[in-house]
Amino acid sequence: MTADHQASVLQRRASDPTASAWVNANAGSGKTHVLVDRLIRLMLTGTNPSRILCLTFTRAAAAEMSTRLFDRLSAWIAFSDEELEQDLRQIGLNNFGPDIFKEARRLFTSALETPGGLKIQTIHAFCERLLQLFPVEAGIVPHFSVMDDRAAREVLRAARQDVLRKAKNDPSGKLSAALAEVVRHARADDFDDLLDGILSERANLDFCLGGEANIERAVQDLRRRLSLTPEEDAASTRVALALDQLECRRLIECLKIGTAKDCERGAALAKVLTSGKSNLEELREFYLTGEDQPRKLSGIATKAVLMAHPWIENFITSEQQRLMQGLGKLADLERVTATSSLLTLATAIVQAFEEEKRRRGAYDFDDLIIRTCRLLAERPEAAWVLYKLDGGIEHILLDEAQDTSPAQWEIVRALTTEFFSGRGVRGEPDRTLFAVGDRKQSIYSFQGADPDIFELVHDDFRDRIRAAGQTFNDVDFMVSFRSTAAILQAVDAVFHESCVARQGLDGRSAKQLHHEPNRRDKPGTVEIWPLIEPEDRVEDQPWQAPVDREPANSPRRKLARLIATKVKSWIGARMLAALNRPVQPGDILILVRVRNSFFDALIRELRKAGIPVAGADRLKLMESIAILDMLALARFCLLEDDDYSLACLLKSPLLAMPLSEGELFEIAWRREAHSLWEMLQQSTAPRCIAAVQRLSTWKAYARTARPYEFFAGVLGQTRGKILSRLGSEAKDALEAFLGAALDYERDHTSSLQGFVHWFLSGDAEIKRDMEQASTEVRIMTVHGAKGLEAPIVIMPDTVSMPDGRTQSSLMMIGEATTGTKMPLWALPKRFASPGIASLKAAQRDDQSYEYRRLLYVAMTRARDELYVCGYRGRNDPADECWYNLVTSALLPEMRQTEDGSVWRLGDDPVFVREAPVVEMEKIEIPAWVLRAPEAEPGFSLWSAPSHLGDVSSFPQVNSDRQQGLQRGASIHRILQLLPNVPPAKRRDFVMGMIIKAGHDETAALRLLALTERSDLRDVFSTGGLSEIPVVGWIKELGRTISGRIDRLIFRQDEIVIVDYKTDRDWPAAPEFIKRSYRLQMAAYRAALRGMHSGTAVRCAILWTAAPLFMEIPDFLLEETLHHKTVAPA
Incomplete structure (x- = not known):
């Protein structure tokens, strides 16, 4: 088989x-x-x-x-019986009754019409x-809403402050005692992280506490897991640690007759005895090292004393073990008490959180x-x-x-x-x-x-x-339909049962790990590049570069440059053999373990090399330059004396002509008591004059505009320049920023100052859809790439390891049978008991196992080619890092290239110049093919209104344009159907349609904002008509137009033509509307005036991205129609 x-x-x-x-x-x-x-x-x-x-x-x-399901079922409708039988056999059907074909073809309709x-x-x-x-x-x-993450964080933060305030105002209460215990163990800079950590485990808390905040039960469970009996407490443990007075005095006497060092140790032990109580710290110092390990016998008594008194060795060893056991129990008891206090605080905060959510009628995803x-x-x-x-x-x-x-x-x-x-x-x-x-x-x-x-x-x-x-x-x-044989051979070798990388992949019953390739005849390649080594340290000149800038010769930046150079040399020049075409940017996926300075350096180097790159897969809005520029503009508009914000603006793409460093320095260095704005206004430099004009306009606009309206208006003028300078990821950041402005206006009193404060108090992050970046190099974390694939995968982050030193002091202890996780505050400064040591070891093992599973996921994203590389620091890479796991398994099976630069498994690369060339027969093209035909007499020219205008002004179709067209078609379809949807159901309808079309929720929020505006009520009422075909002879154009009007509204004494435009950029006033758009509306108007003589016909454009309803004055339409520039029909 x-x-x-x-x-x-x-x-x-x-x-x-x-x-x-x-x-x-x-x-x-x-x-x-x-x-x-x-x-x-x-x-x-x-x-x-x-x-x-x-x-x-x-x-x-x-x-x-x-x-996939609907595509398959819809295809069956048009299949012949033979084709349908073949498809049904492929999915496992063997018996074909008389009605099976009819039933199969009916499935599409059945699935489509399923209620809900x-x-x-x-x-x-x-x-x-x-x-x-x-x-x-x-x-x-009932009828609750679901809060987004930001809203949930705001409510939780308020609940936390409320509980801490209650604890402070009631010094004798339970909350106050719990807070005091937590503060006793937590440093000031750890307190917030600790509370955030335990509150982020709210689902686990609810699960393990049974939903009733049963802290006592949780405490008993913790004691059981730490091997503490119900009777054990700190007092009884200290009693058990009491010294054996008789034996200790015997030891002291023996030490007195030894060397000076023996006498010193004997005096130390005598001091403990005469203190009248068990001084654990001095006893700990006497028997244990600074790392809480038993001291060597030679560190307590000299060899002569030990030989003279053999009993001393057994006594010291047993005392050390007894002390370590007792100190471990005391530390564990302290951990249980601290955890109990932390749980008391956490459950009070969660309870306040729940009450506030219930009051709001909103719940979060957890x-x-x-x-x-x-x-x-x-x-x-x-x-x-x-x-x-x-x-x-x-x-x-x-x-x-x-x-x-x-x-x-x-x-x-x-x-x-x-x-x-x-x-x-x-x-x-x-x-x-x-x-x-x-x-x-x-x-x-x-x-x-x-x-x-x-x-x-x-x-x-x-x-x-x-x-x-x-x-x-x-x-x-076992059969893989994704990767070629070479890649699967590498995966099987790295995760062979004899290799360290296999640990963590197997469960209780280890199964054979084997991948059978379906694409066994397709060419594939696996390469390992040498690690980039650090160069000798060179003393930096501190005035030459910022102190936090990474040196150009650092291993990270050298590897980033190497990858950019390699990718540049591949694109268009090397064949992707499996697809028989040259490599394209969208074929390449670069996977890293974490987002760090190398991640950012790689994006910079790829852009510097002119390679299309999609940017970061996750984007923190407060780290986006585009967002920082928008916030700087808002701060300046609110306070013109904010010199720093103004300086940022003067260098930003928000201005048509940003200032140079010299021009900015010229107006800044001599300002003395004057503000930067005052100096800018006094300047006669052309760039400064232009900046004053634009900023003055925006300042005036900010006084009356809502936050969304203000930022949308600014972006309407500057979006193109921002994107050309900052790249495609700025587009996603700005979309999310405008969405945040809409969210703010929905839930808060609208003000620019309030929005800026609200936005800065959050930590907004967007996850970008990298599946849509089909024409750009993608750089992602392995977690983000789960479920994706690419013809070429590069793995450069192969030396970094999970850092155990940064582990949180809050441990989540798993229950083996149920998966329930119980929080334990480990108090790392306290004595490490055997129980804690065991739990930390298990935690490290789990972390290592997941690190290896991440390697498996990374390697199996590749379809045709896999490249493994990395950089190292001053220390040697760990034996269990990805790079060493891969090289130790693969190098014996690989061959070194002729120049010795890389090790390769599988096929050698084929360059375009080496690919076989197919000679095509040349034919002469007649001249008439390239000549526009003359108009035939008796026939009029037909044109679509949207295609009127100068043909040179039509946008070129590229991937971004194609995505824009798809988005526009989706929004047009929603707006076409929306008037027939009852107002109460419009929100669900819009959200469902937007998500089904694959767009983000920001687009849905904008459309909903449109439908809720009172001035647009009749646009979306049932009294209008959607998608109305119109055909008419336009005398001024000398041709017949044929098109569709998006929305037609009939009022008592007029007809209103509404056209939907989904452009990312929109004009500030009707006179700035693109001429082709104005000509389109003028043609519609002329056609309807011929059909409805005596009735006024008005035109308006609804800019969905703004959202903005813009009426076009009649005189502007007349002027456009009579001074037209018309594209050839």
């Missing part, structure tokens, strides 16, 4: 709708394909689509699955829907999971809810199961409570569970994922399903 045939057999077994299945899928083995197959086969068996629940890890995954749509969604979306259906049973506010878990597993109403759901869900499909957290698993368990209760015995079809995942790709421990729990849940479901007499299939997908 060939590998491909074996893969097909396993895929059919996994997609069998009559059996539950658990699929362990190697990277690139087609799990999404099988999920879609199973969905289709379930529907073909007669299952109502509304009774299938498919849970995915991300919205992007849900959208991709829905797209197919349930292919994230678990958060499912939980939100469930809580909206059962708010009373869940004990929450609540969706926590409250659904409570509803289905704990509340008395759970049986009723499950009964109502029981008939509504018959099959559950779970994607990326290895990334599911314990709380999410509890939800799945609750949903399947009645699935395996012997229903099939009564003649009804079995309900099934399908889960697909891969332990090797479990890399989201910071979100609660645990690969060990993944395996335990597998065992639990397997036993339950088989105990019910139903079929449970364990299926392993």
Whole structure:
């Protein structure tokens, strides 16, 4: 049996709708394909689509699955019977009844018309829907809204301040005592981090405390895990540490007759005895080292004393062990007390947080999971809810199961409570569970994922399903449809069972790790480049460069330059053999472990080399130069004496002519008591005069405009220049910034000063959609690249390791059987007990295991070529770093290139000049092909109104333009349908359509802002008409136009033509509207005036990105129509 045939057999077994299945899928083995197959086969068996629940890890995954499903079902409609039979056989159908083809073609309509749509969604979306259906049973506010992360952080911060204020105002209260205990152990700069840390584990706190803040139970659990008995306390432990007076005096006497050093040690021990109490610090110093390890015997007594008194050796050893044991228990008791106080504070803050959310009628994303878990597993109403759901869900499909957290698993368990209760015995079809995942790709421990729990849940479901007499299939997908044979050979070698990298990939039952290539005949390459070594230190001249600037010859910057040089030499010059075309920027994906200075240096070097690069995959808005410039403008408009903000503005692309360093210095250095603005106004330099004019206009605008209106107006004039100077990532940052302004105006009293304060108090971060960067080099973290792939992958960050020194003092201790994690404040300055040492060792092991799983994910992103490189510091790289793990496994199988620069596995690169050239037959093109045809008599020219105007002004179609066209089409479609949607349902409609189209929520917020404006009420009322075709002879143009009017509004004495424009840039006034747009509107107006003589016809453009409704005066349209420049028809 060939590998491909074996893969097909396993895929059919996994997609069998009559059996539950658990699929362990190697990277690139087609799990999404099988999920879609199973969905289709379930529907073909007669299952109502509304009774299938498919849970995915991300919205992007849900959208991709829905797209694949509908694409396949829609294609079946046009298939012939033979084609359809072949497709059905491929997914596992063998018996074809007379109605099977009819039923298959009907699936598209059935899925499309399912009430509420197919349930292919994230678990958060499912939980939100469930809580909206059962708010009373869940004990929450009906019709609640979901807060975004920023709003949740604001409410949590306010709740924290409220609890700390209560603790301060009640010195004798429980909160005050808890705060005092926490402050006793936490440094001032650690306190906020500590509270933030434990509050970020709110889901775990709720899970392990049973939702009732049962701190005492948690304390007892901590004591058990630290091997502390209920009777042990600090007092009894100190008593147990009391010295054996008789034996100690014997030791002192023996030391007195020794050397001077012996006498000194004896005097120290005597001091402890005569203190009248157990002085633990002095005793610790006597028996232990500064690292709390037993002192060598020679450090307590000389060899002569030990030989003369043999009993001393055993006595000292036993005392050291007893002391270490006692000090460990005292430290652990202190840890438990400190943790209890921290939990007291945390639960009080969480309670205040919950009360405020309930008052607002809003909950955060954690609540969706926590409250659904409570509803289905704990509340008395759970049986009723499950009964109502029981008939509504018959099959559950779970994607990326290895990334599911314990709380999410509890939800799945609750949903399947009645699935395996012997229903099939009564003649009804079995309900099934399908889960697909891969332990090797479990890399989201910071979100609660645990690969060990993944395996335990597998065992639990397997036993339950088989105990019910139903079929449970364990299926392993080994065939990779993504990577070439060379890459899979490298992966198998690095993670061979004899290699260190394998540790952490295997579970309780180690399986053979093997990847079978589907693309075995395609060329592939794996290369290892030598590490970049540091050069000898050179004393920097401090006046030559800023002290925090990394030297140009640093290993990081040298590697960044090397990669930029290599990529530059590949693009257009080297063949991507598997695709038989030259390498393009979009083929390249560069993966790093963390975002650091190298990440930024690499982006800079690629841009310097002129290579299209998508920028950072995650962008902190407060680190974006574009956003800092916008904030500087706002600060200056609010306070013109803010010299620093003005200086930033004068150097920014917000000005048409930014000042040079010399010009800025000229007006700044001699200003003395004057402000920079005053000096700028006095300057006669042309750039300064232009800056004063523009800034004065914006200052006046800022006095009356809302924050969104102000920033949108500024960007309408400057967006193009900002993007040309700062790159494409500035576009995403500015989009998010405008979205933040809309959010602020929705929830706060609108003011520019208030917005600036609100924005600066947050920590906004956006995740950019790197899947859309199809024409640019992508640089991402491995976590961000999960689920993506690329023909060429470069791994440059291969030497850095997880830094154990930066581990938080707040440890989350996992429960082996349930995945519950209990917080423990480790108090690192206290004595390290064996229990703490063991927990820290386990934590380090878990971190190392996930580090290796990250390596697996990184290597398996590559389709055709993989390049491993790195840089090192002054110290040697760790033996277990990625670079050493890869080189130790691969170098024996690789060959060195002729110049000795790299080691290579697989095929050699092929350059364009070496590629075989196909000679094409030359033909002569007749002259008439290139000549525009003359107009035939008796026929008029036809034109689309949107294509009138000078043809040279039409935008060139590129990838950004194409994305803009797609976005525009989506928004036009939404606005076309919106008037027919009841106002109460418009928000859900717009959000759903925007997300389905693959756009971010900012676009939805803008559209909603439009619909809520009172001056635009009749634009979106049911009285107008959308997408109205219009055809008419325009005398002034000498041609017939044929087009569609976006929106036509009929009023008592006039007709209003509204055209939707989705341009990123919009004019400040009608006279600045593009001439082609004005000509389009003038043509529409002329056509309708010919049909509706005597009725006034007005025109307006609705700029959706602003949002701005701009009427065009009649005189401007007339002038445009009579002084036209018309493109050839």
